[in-house]
Amino acid sequence: MRDRVSAEGLAGAAYAGIERRQEVAVTLRIVVGLAMTAIALAIAVRRVRWLYRVAISGQPAPERVAAAKENIGRDLRIQLSEVFGQRKLLKWSVPGLAHFFVFWAFVILLTVYIEAYGSLFSKKFHIPFIGHFAVLGFGQDSIDYGPHTHHTNLDTYERIIEDDVKSSATVIAAVLYELAMRDEMVPRFPADKMPPLPAARGGNQ
Numbered sequence: 001m002r003d004r005v006s007a008e009g010l011a012g013a014a015y016a017g018i019e020r021r022q023e024v025a026v027t028l029r030i031v032v033g034l035a036m037t038a039i040a041l042a043i044a045v046r047r048v049r050w051l052y053r054v055a056i057s058g059q060p061a062p063e064r065v066a067a068a069k070e071n072i073g074r075d076l077r078i079q080l081s082e083v084f085g086q087r088k089l090l091k092w093s094v095p096g097l098a099h100f101f102v103f104w105a106f107v108i109l110l111t112v113y114i115e116a117y118g119s120l121f122s123k124k125f126h127i128p129f130i131g132h133f134a135v136l137g138f139g140q141d142s143i144d145y146g147p148h149t150h151h152t153n154l155d156t157y158e159r160i161i162e163d164d165v166k167s168s169a170t171v172i173a174a175v176l177y178e179l180a181m182r183d184e185m186v187p188r189f190p191a192d193k194m195p196p197l198p199a200a201r202g203g204n205q
Helices: 002-056 062-070 072-084 094-118 134-149 162-180
Strands: none
Touching: 062 072, 094 134, 134 162
C-alpha cells in the first residue's frame, strides 16, 4: 500500500513538473512572439511612412482622383479579376497558369502564418469565417505540413489541432459507412484489364 501511495505521489509530482515546464514554455513563446511583433510593426510603420512620402511627392492629379471616385465599383471588379483571378496573366497560357498557382500558393501560405501567429495565444485559433474551410485546410497541409512538418521533430501529438482531427475522422467514417452500405460491391478491374504492377524501387525485386 505504501509503495502504491509513493508511486502515485511520484507520478503526480512528475505530471506537475511537466505542467510547469509547459506553462514556462508558453509564456516564453508569447513574450518572444510579442517582441517580434513589436519589431515587425516598427519596420512596417517606417516603410508605410516612406511610401506615403513617395506618393505625395508627385504632381497632383485631381482628374484621376475624381474618376476613381466615380467608378469605384468598376475599378474594384477590375482589381479583383486581375489580381485574384489573374485574368491578364492567364492569357499567357502556361507561364500565366504557373503564375496563377504561385500567387495562390503565397495567399494560402499567408493564412498559414496568420494561424501560426494566432496559435501563440490560443491552441485552437483559426482565421474567422474561413479558418475551418476544408479546402483551405487541404491547401495549407499541402504547402506547410506535407513538405516541412511531416515526420520531423515538430510533428508531435501536442501540436495536433483537435477540431481538424474530428473533421477528418467524420469524413473518413462517412465514406467508410457509405461504402459498407452499398447495395453492390465497389467496381473492380476484370483480371484481363488490371493495370501492371509498378516497377520495383531500391533494387528490391
